[in-house]
Amino acid sequence: MEKEVYSLCFMCSVRCPIRVLVKDGQVKWIEGNPQVAGMEGSLCPRGSAGISLLYDDQRVKSPMIRVGERGSGHWRKASWDEALDYVGDKLKDIIEKHGGHSVVLGERTQLATHVSKTFLKAIKSPNHFTHDALCKGSVNTACRSLFGYTDAQMSMDYKNTKHIVMYGRNLFEALEVKPVNNLMVALEKGAKLTYIDPRVTITATKANRYWMIRPGTDLALNYALIHVILKERLYDAAYVDRWVQGMPELQDFIHPYTPEWAEKETGIAANGIVDLARELSQDKPSVIFHFGYRGANHPNEIYMRRSVMILNSLMGSMEAPGGYFFKKGPGEEGGKPARKLTEQEFPKIEVPRFDKVGTPDFPLPDPNHGVGQMLPRAILDEDPYPIKALIAYRFDPLMSIPDTSLTKKALDKLDLVVAIDINYSDIAWYSDVILPESTYLERTDSIQQANGLKPQMFLRKQAVEPRYDTRDGAVILKQIGERLGIGNYFPFENMDELVAWQLEGTGFTMEDFAEKGFVAYGKKQIFWDRKTGIKFKTPSGKIEFKSSLLEDAGFESFPAYEPMPSPPDGQFRLVVGRNALHTHCSTQNNPYLNELCSENELWINEKKAEKLGIGNGDMVEVKSNKGSGKIVAKVTELIHPESVFMFHGFGHEAEKAARSYKKGINDALLMDNISDMIGGSPAMHETFVTVKPV
Amino acid sequence: MSKYFMLQDQQKCIGCHSCEIACKTNKGLPAGTRPCQVIQVGPKFFNGRPRASFIFMPCFHCENPWCVSACPTGAMQRREKDGIVFVDHNLCVGCKTCISACPWGAPQWNPEIGKVVKCDYCMDRIDAGLRPACVTVCTTHCLSFGETETMPVVKRDRYARAMASTKGAAHLE
Known part of the structure; x- marks a missing residue:
């Protein structure tokens, strides 16, 4: 028997729409969803290797319970009931003795994140964190400081851009299919690509201009660009006048950062910097200074990312075709988003987060994601309180958090480490119990609320039955929850029921996704009026170069540039x-x-x-x-x-x-x-x- | 040559190897067997700018294929109706003569079945009205496939546009 299933890839976190062909219960073919613009069959190599994951006999095939020392690799197979009881009993004991907040769950942000958050809220733990901070926490905070939106709430109109500047955003290797193809369209139309990186990447080979910058000095380059743009009045004056708060302060601040100064710091010729500023100005507002994908390089990261977004703002590219846009939700079309389990009522949580995000010690990172790299020290120092259990859900602290030895030392102090994973990741190997999750081809997932120029919803739909003794991540958490007496927060027996619950009130049903894999709230792209209608969510309603978010928390909007040291000789x-x-x-x-x-x-x-x-x-x-x-x-x-x-x-x-x-x-x-x-x-x-x- | 043409637009290729993986997935091949391959040359600096080439190497489906002449059992064949060169696994005895004969390294060894496998433009897919696996999933749509006279004329298009606009000329360099 043959069938086609529209679904979402999950070989990375981008969630490209796919079309899956199934014959006699086996996945035979995967391609990019031909009905989605920018996909049209395309898949990146990881997406193409999805079947190779499905049939990989080296993934975790059943629940496993550790029998030797942590990390020794001695395991025994367990039934789901036994493994879940084991986790449930341990957690119950830990929660009774140390409180729910002694349990931490870390994951890569995914469609079931609302389920993980619900799990923790129900046991009164504030300690959910995602991989996001490790990747781009400072990009998120930088964007909020300027626009009141996170980086995830905006995107770029690659297709119509006339000039894109990327700082190590290696778009043609660290792939997202749609942006790659949309940028290809723009390049074909004559758009320019400026690429800046201490290393020549594939993206550099496609660029009109490549600068091998001295590592870590992007900020100096940007300050010089801003210097030229202000000095020569290359900015979009009407836009800046209407939307920007803090131009005088920026003027004062930027004065010493000349192209000649930047040349010494960055190794990039001063006249090249001047030329770039002038060129970009000619193409404004359809220009993009890319804010990066991973933005986690230096302790002053937030100021580097702010400088990128200040450049975009000066060019008037925020909410411009060929520039950035703010993602539009269903509300813009009079629709309703899918429900999330986190909308339920939960008991009040009185303690701070393990990473102290939201407290005066660490006020500004996004509490929706937390700051995962704080975990090892929090465990080791028992500051703010003892942590006893970690659930690592498709997230590997041993490889993702800098200083693996420190992280290991911290894990050694825990009473329980549980891995929910598909593969024998390093954290699965170092855990006490592995609860194997089904691959994306074997399970239905929660609804993807795809906000953008056209608000849509996508669905990851099960294509085949699980090949091994694995389960859906959301169901695994529910089943642990049942053992902790919080089963009532998970009003579903299986993923179809969860999806149906999510869709209640939206006017759509699961069947509506069958034909194309997605549903759209409207037909047109929505841009707000750049003269009057941009809904910045800062306190001033403007783009805050002088940032109330930063300054209210005691930080400067424009701290003086500190030179990036060259490595000592021989390093x-x-x-x-x-x-x-x-x-x-x-x-x-x-x-x-x-x-x-x-x-x-x-x-x-x-x-x-x-x-x-x-x-x-x-x-x-x-x-x-x-x-x-x-x-x-x-x-x-x-x-x-x-x-x-x-x-x-x-x-x-x-x-x-x-x-x-x-x-x-x-x-x-x-x-x-x-x-x-x-x-x-x-x-x-x-x-x-x-x-x-x- | 076969009546088909496989066009690779080098300017759009990013050397991601998705084509290779889709090919292997479609044919269910083990590690080491690679009917098509993208060979990356570079990056190297030319006039101060880094440039790389990504050479796509499937089978060229020769007019007089040496692999077919060399095959002692008649397993390697050239399809009459369209010139696709393919292996009939019922006849292949795994002697590897075709592998030696081919100047391009197109025939590949599949150790799992002890036979040769090669690019046949996914003739089962073509016969079903589809495009070859590599072309279908190509990340940037840099691969095109079809009857030779229907191939897109990207090079001419691009050149014409570059001639007509100084802006585009920079991109063509």
């Missing part, structure tokens, strides 16, 4: 990133993706390598004050001499994930766990390393 700044073949640390063991990229290499500048006696392909030892490891050197002219680079997500320690086991290095092992304490991102490019031949 390098460690820089990390992605390629098209892997998603974070979750796909390295996928048979097809592993075949094409099985380990990471250390990119090192050829002149530096020569001095150190390192040849291309040599094994080298890379070492920081946090850890060390052996890795193959890629000697190249394609990287700035101050930095070395490696892809993130390698060096796995889970033996059962045999293809990726001990292949390459885990970058988090080398990194120091330090953060932008205003914006919330970790500072992942603050670590210096030495490299020597072995």
Whole structure:
């Protein structure tokens, strides 16, 4: 029997719409949903490797309970009832003794996040965090400080842009299918691409202008661009006059940051900076300075991301075709969004979060996401209180939080570590119980509320029965909840019932998704009127260059630039990133993706390598004050001499994930766990390393 | 040559290898067997700008395919109606002569079945009115497939537009 199913990919977090063909209970083919503009069949390599995940015999096939030491890799198979009872009993005991707040749940933001949040709220724990802060917490805070919206509440109109500037936003490798194709359309129409990165990426090879910037000095470049734009009045004066608060303060602040000053800091020629500012001005407002995908490099990250968005604001590109737009929800079309379980009434929570977000110690990061990298210190210092249990849901603290040794030490202090995961991730390997989740092809998920220029809803729909003894993540949490006496917060028996509950009152039913995989609230793209109608959500209703969010919390809107130190002699700044073949640390063991990229290499500048006696392909030892490891050197002219680079997500320690086991290095092992304490991102490019031949 | 043409628009290719994975998925192949492959050359600096080439290498479906001549069992064949070169697995004995014969490295060894597998433009898909797997999922739509005379004329289009506008000329460089 054959059938087609419209669904959503989940090989990464982008959720591209897909069409799945099933024959006799087996998935035969996956392609991008042909009915969705920008997809039209396209899939990235990870999406194409979805079937390879489904049939991978190295994923977690049944619940597992640890029998040896943590991390020893000794497991026994368990039934679901036994594994859930085990988790339930342990949690009950912990909650009784230490309170619900001693339980933390960390996950990658996903469609079932409202279920995880409900789980924690019901046990009176404020301690939900997502991967977001680790990736872009400071981008989120920067956007809120200027517009009152998070970065996730805005996006870019790639298709109609005339000039896009990207700072390490390696769009043609760290792929999202729709933006890639929309930008391709723009480039084909003659749009310009300026790419800035200490390393030559694929994106750099497609750029009209590439600058190999000295690592960590993007902020200096931006200040010089702002300097030129203000000095030569290249900005959109009417827009700025109507919408911006804090131009005089910016004028005063920016005065010393000339292109000549920036040339010394960044290595980019002053006249090039002037030319770029003038060029962009000609194309305003249809220009995009990209705010980045991962924005987690330095302790002043929030100011770098603010500078990007100040540039966009000066060009008038906020809410302009070919610029940025604020995502429109169903309300704009008189519709209603899908319900979330978090809309229920919960008991009041009196304690602060483990990361102290929202308290005077750490006032500004988004409490909807928390700040995950604070977890190891919170556990070790029992500050603000003892933490006893961690549920890691498709999130790997050992690879995602800088300083793996510190994180491990913290995990060792916990009474319970539970992993809800598809693969033998490193955290699954280090946990007490693994509760295996079904892959995205084997389960229906919660509704995706896809706000944008056209508000829509998408549905991830089960294509085949689970191949192994795995369950839906949301159902797993419900079933743990039942053992804790909070089952009443989960008014569903299966995912179809949850989806039906979510859709109540929206005017849509699950059947409405069958034909195309999505439903739309309206037909037209919605742009607000740029002269009168932009609904900024700041206290002033304007774009706040001078930010009340920052200043009310005791931070400056325009702190003086601090020079980015060059690494001491013989050392390098460690820089990390992605390629098209892997998603974070979750796909390295996928048979097809592993075949094409099985380990990471250390990119090192050829002149530096020569001095150190390192040849291309040599094994080298890379070492920081946090850890060390052996890795193959890629000697190249394609990287700035101050930095070395490696892809993130390698060096796995889970033996059962045999293809990726001990292949390459885990970058988090080398990194120091330090953060932008205003914006919330970790500072992942603050670590210096030495490299020597072995 | 076959009556078909596989066009790769180099300017749009980002070397993501989605084509290769879709090909392998569609044919259910193990690691190491790669009927099509994107070979990346570069990046290298040209006039101060980094540029890379991504060379897409499926089978070229030759007019007089050496693999067909070399095959001792008649397993390797050229389809009469459209010139697609394919292997009949019922006849393939796994002697690998075709692998040696092909100047382009197109025939691949499938260790799971002990036979040769190669790009056949997904002729089952073509016969069903679909496009080859690689073309269908190509991330940037840089691959096109069809009868040669119906292929898009992207190069000419682009050149004409660049000629007509100084703005576009920069992009063409």
